[in-house]
Amino acid sequence: MIIITHIPFIISIILYFVSSVLFIGYIIKPSFFNKKIAKWTMVMGFFVHSGFLIFLGLESGNIPITNVYESFVSLLWCVLFVYINLDYLYKIPSLDTFLIPLITALSIWALTFDGNNLLITISLGNFWLIAHIIPIFIGYAAFTISFSLSVMYLTQQRQLKLKLFGSLFNKLPSLERIDNLMWKTISLGFPLLTIGLVFGAFWVKTQNVLGEAWYLDYKVILGLATWLVYAALLHMRLIASFHGTKIACLTIAGFCLVLFTFIGTFFMGSKHAFQNVSEQTNTEILNVQ
Amino acid sequence: MSILVVGLNHKSAPVEIREKLAFDTNSISTALSMFLQKYQNAEAVILSTCNRVEIYVSSLEDSIKVEDVLSFLADFHRIELNYLSQYMYHYKDDRAVVHLFFVTSSLDSMVLGESQILSQVKEAYMMASMQEATGKVMNQLFQQALNVAKIVHTSTSIGKGKVSISSVAVEFAEKIFQDFTGKIVLVVGAGEMCELLLKHLYEEGSRTFIVANRTFERAQELANEYHGQAIKYELLNEYLTKADIIISSTSAPHYVIHANQVKDAIKHRRGNPMFLIxxxxxxxxxxxxxxxxxxxxxxIDDLQSVVNQNADERTREVEKCRAIIEEEVEHFMAKLEEMKIEPAITHLRNHFHTIGKEELDRLKPKIKNLDNGDWEQVVYTMERTINKLLHHPAKVAKQEAKNGGGYRYVETIKKLFGIFHHHHTDHPKQ
Structure with a gap:
């Protein structure tokens, strides 16, 4: 039953995978692989992905974040959505070669959460929830892209240092350009993360969703840590006008923290408004199915 | 209809000869009109660059010989014929076509695959065409040559990859900096190589140059040329921090820029990259x-090895280009053969229609009961019959001519139908 309903997402993963292969192939052998086909395969994957989320939303009548799996799928959708828009605005050469394989890998990982029985415990029609979740998701998406850009930066830097002037070297943009784009995506993500966290804090205070000791929730703590890392990054860049390798390394660290905050905390026992389906309700659900 | 090229290039003649034979815009038009005055009904194009001077000539039935062109060139430039001819090469018909296609595709250039020659050939052709020195053959030939060069450049990698030290250096700089407009270039030493690099960077948008040299005057000279600033050699260390791009080519026997200096500079630059050549x-x-x-x-070795790599890459593409060109030459020769037979076919058609008209004129007074409409029908039928009769042989003759030996068919047609045409009238300039 579960498998059948998730076929659209599997299809979009396959499309992302094919597109990744084509993007990487295009770097290795441009005469053989077509970049346009790669791009369209990716866009097709995105459409199927979007369709899947709409289907999930219509089925449950809520925005599709009712469990860990759905949240993950939604987050990945945000990454692609932000990427497609940024690419349209800035025409970032070869970023796709770095980002789409990452999205493919994360999508496969997301699939393993399919059977996860953590369910959200709060009502989803809530204004605060939307105001908390959506900015944070888009912020995380921007950070994912800045992570890919950092990897790109370090790759190009390594090639310049080691004098590896191959096909990848020719296709990647200049260090300065990557650095600027890194900066742009971070300065898009940071305010959104801030807004999301502020709304989250209001919500927690006014409606007591995480209980008395909300500040001990791992996700809250790590969320703040993430905010601090990116704040430090912005400070370094804006006040001390730092560039280059240090910024790239910190961006990578920031993204690892994002990923850990988003997924890792569930392994640590943090529920953050999600709850294990109790055995009682479990059997109820089984009966319904 | 034959095609002939006579010329010299960087392989066949040293620069002293090449410059003697070179044409500028004015002398090309003078030479073309002189040539056409001497050889009416001929077509000619003169291509003159720093590496080659070539004259392409087309004449009917081989009326212009190599010697004619050679002595024309010798007379025009007042060079002794025997002296000149030892440096000249010449090719005829299909080999001349192959040569032009090679030249235009830049397979005969000093720097393999450079793109400048394409526009030079285009210009030479435009100039000749404006002088009405080109006709059917040269138009077809040069248009196809330009087309072939485009095909060669887009479908092979003959023009890809930079093949000079300075362009490779600029290419590297482009992988570090997004644009050069706000970047500061520090030049240490004012040699020829530095100047080449400066020129390249200037072309790419670089505008802020600082020149340091042991002899201040030379630094000032180079700086003035690019609206830069000359500094005293001793102040080098101070300017190191500001520079984004540093080019060094002094003849000093020791290091001029040391690691600790650069370390200090980069600290102040807060991770802003520095590019040193x-x-x-x-x-x-x-x-x-x-x-x-x-x-x-x-x-220099890093840059040179990339240059060599790219040059090798281009050399590897030559075979691919040659194959494309061979195929295109074949197409062109077929078209040429077809062009040869066209006037004969026109003559044949005119011949038939004249006979038809004569017969109708003979018939008209004999028939009295026909009104105008009916007479028109008779005329129409006659024309239609002639056209129908001629349609098949004309088609076959054209097709057969494409495989070579167009002249043979022309002769056969003339002989069979007893027509003689004078080529002075049937070779219209276009």
């Missing part, structure tokens, strides 16, 4: 500089 031998920049974060150092 050391084109001096012995080297000017301490090699340890390459190990500093956000600093990128390249020496």
């Amino acid at each position: 050391d084109i001096a031998v012995p080297r000017d920049i301490e090699p340890d500089v390459a190990n500093i974060h956000n600093v990128y150092l390249y020496n």
Whole structure:
């Protein structure tokens, strides 16, 4: 039953995978692989992905974040959505070669959460929830892209240092350009993360969703840590006008923290408004199915 | 209809000869009109660049010989014929076509695959065409040559990859900096190589140059040329921090820029990358500089090896280009043969229609009961019959001519139908 309903997402993963292969192939052998086909395969994957989320939303009548799996799928959708828009605005050469394989890998990982029985415990029609979740998701998406850009930066830097002037070297943009784009995506993500966290804090205070000791929730703590890392990054860049390798390394660290905050905390026992389906309700659900 | 090329290039003649034979815009038009005055009904195009001077000639039935062109050139430039001819090459018909296609596709250039020659050929053709020195044959030939060059450049890698030290250096700089407009270029030493690099960077948008040289006057000279600033050699260290791009080519026997200097500079630059090019031998920049974060150092060998690699890559593409050109030459020769037979077919058609008209004129007074409409029908039928009769042989003759030996068919047609045409009238300039 579960498998059948998730076929659209599997299809979009396959499309992302094919597109990744084509993007990487295009770097290795441009005469053989077509970049346009790669791009369209990716866009097709995105459409199927979007369709899947709409289907999930219509089925449950809520925005599709009712469990860990759905949240993950939604987050990945945000990454692609932000990427497609940024690419349209800035025409970032070869970023796709770095980002789409990452999205493919994360999508496969997301699939393993399919059977996860953590369910959200709060009502989803809530204004605060939307105001908390959506900015944070888009912020995380921007950070994912800045992570890919950092990897790109370090790759190009390594090639310049080691004098590896191959096909990848020719296709990647200049260090300065990557650095600027890194900066742009971070300065898009940071305010959104801030807004999301502020709304989250209001919500927690006014409606007591995480209980008395909300500040001990791992996700809250790590969320703040993430905010601090990116704040430090912005400070370094804006006040001390730092560039280059240090910024790239910190961006990578920031993204690892994002990923850990988003997924890792569930392994640590943090529920953050999600709850294990109790055995009682479990059997109820089984009966319904 | 034959095609002939007579010329010399960088392989066949030294620069002293090439410059003697070179044409400028004015002398090309003078030469073309003189040539056409001497050989009416001929077509000619003169291609003159720093590496070659060539004259392409087309004449009917081989009326212009190699010697004619050679003596024309010798007379025009007042050079002794025997002296000149030892440096000249000449090709005829299909070999001339192959040669032009090679030249235009830049397979005959000093730097294989360079793109300038394409526009030079285009210009030469435009100039001849404006002088009405080109006709059916030259128009077809040069248009196809330009087309072939485009095909060769887009479907092979003959023009890809930079093949000069300075362009490779600029290409590297482009992988570090997004644009050069706000970047400061520090030049240490004012040699020829530095100047080439400056020129390249200037073309790419670089505008802020600082020149340091042992002799201040020379620094000032170079700086003035690019609206830059000359500084005293002793102040080099101060300006190191400001520079984004550093080019060094002094003749100093020791290092001029040391690792600790660059380390200090990069600290102030807060990770803003620095790009250093050391084109001096012995080297000017301490090699340890390459190990500093956000600093990128390249020496002459690094640049040269990329140049060699790209040049090899281009050489590997030559066979592919040759195959394309051979095929295109075949197409062109077929078209040429078809062009040869066209006037004969026109004559044949006119011949038939004249006979038809004569017969109708003979018939008209004999028939009295026909009104105008009916007479028109008779005329129409006659024309239609002639056209129908001629349609098949004309088609076959054209097709057969494409495989070569167009002249043979022309002769056969003339003989069979007893027509003689004078080529003076049937070779219209277009």
